[in-house]
Amino acid sequence: MIIFGTRSREIRPKQATSYDCDNCNSKGTVNFIFLAKYLHIFWIPVLPLSKKGISQCSHCKQVRYQNEMTPKMKQDCATASATAKRPITHYFGLFLIGFLFCLIVFNIFKNSANKAEYLASPKINDVYEVKENDLYTLYKISEIKGDTLVFKMHNKAVERSSGLFDLKKNFKNDYSNDVIKMDKNWLKTMSDKGYIMGVNRE
Numbered sequence: 001m002i003i004f005g006t007r008s009r010e011i012r013p014k015q016a017t018s019y020d021c022d023n024c025n026s027k028g029t030v031n032f033i034f035l036a037k038y039l040h041i042f043w044i045p046v047l048p049l050s051k052k053g054i055s056q057c058s059h060c061k062q063v064r065y066q067n068e069m070t071p072k073m074k075q076d077c078a079t080a081s082a083t084a085k086r087p088i089t090h091y092f093g094l095f096l097i098g099f100l101f102c103l104i105v106f107n108i109f110k111n112s113a114n115k116a117e118y119l120a121s122p123k124i125n126d127v128y129e130v131k132e133n134d135l136y137t138l139y140k141i142s143e144i145k146g147d148t149l150v151f152k153m154h155n156k157a158v159e160r161s162s163g164l165f166d167l168k169k170n171f172k173n174d175y176s177n178d179v180i181k182m183d184k185n186w187l188k189t190m191s192d193k194g195y196i197m198g199v200n201r202e
Contacts, residue, residue: 003040006049009087011036016080019073031056031079034084039093046085046093055076103181118199119191122149122184129164129197130190136197137163140166140175147183152176161197168189168200 011034017028033056037049040065055064059072110166118126128139141148142147151173156167167174182190188197 004039004046006037007043007066008035008037009090010034011051011084013080013084015083017076019055021057021060021062023117024057025063026057026059029057029059031058032080034081034083034092036084036086037085038090041093045090046096048090050096051081051084053081053084067161072109075148094129107201114201115191115196115199117190118201119184119196122187123200123201127200129161129195129200131161131195132157135159136164138164138175139180142179147185149184151180151181151182151185153178 011035013032016032016184018028020027020083020114021030032053034053036051038045038047039047053066055069055077056062064073066077069077122141122144124141124144126141128141130137130139135174137150137157138154140154142150142152154167155174155176158164158167187196
């Protein structure tokens with residue numbers, strides 16, 4: 001099954017000069033048509049490609065491509081092309097890419113702001129995404145004593161940071177009874193050195 005490819009759509013200019021047809025001698029029946037090609041996925045327009053102009057007689061249906069037009073027709077065709085606007089749906093893919101990019105940037109800034117806030121004001125049950133010995137795991141605050149934080153360590157570790165999502169989802173409560181203590185200053189140092197990837201708070 002073909003899930004992507006290219007298609008073309010006819011676009012007619014809003015303003016254009018009509019010509020007489022030298023094939024069937026009809027008067028004022030030759031007009032410009034533009035073929036706007038676009039890339040599609042599952043027949044949904046994703047990205048605009050080329051736009052080519054042709055002339056066609058509405059009576060005898062004779063078609064002329066730009067290399068067959070007279071110099072005057074070529075000039076008029078270029079002028080008409082400016083008024084032959086693509087439908088906005090041809091730019092759907094660009095809008096989607098732009099939206100996803102903005103969403104990613106927004107989430108990066110949001111996570112960074114949350115991380116700074118949560119580090120400054122830790123709470124019990126905050127979950128820290130930690131890198132240790134080239135592995136990634138989770139620390140969970142079980143107790144706060146002044147500036148000292150008591151963490152329970154997760155029983156599992158993963159080789160990639162993306163695997164932490166699975167730990168939080170499928171092994172949410174799989175923490176050891178062993179604890180590790182850190183003060184806030186040391187925690188900030190770990191974050192500055194890149195050992196704390198993020199902080200999650202429910």
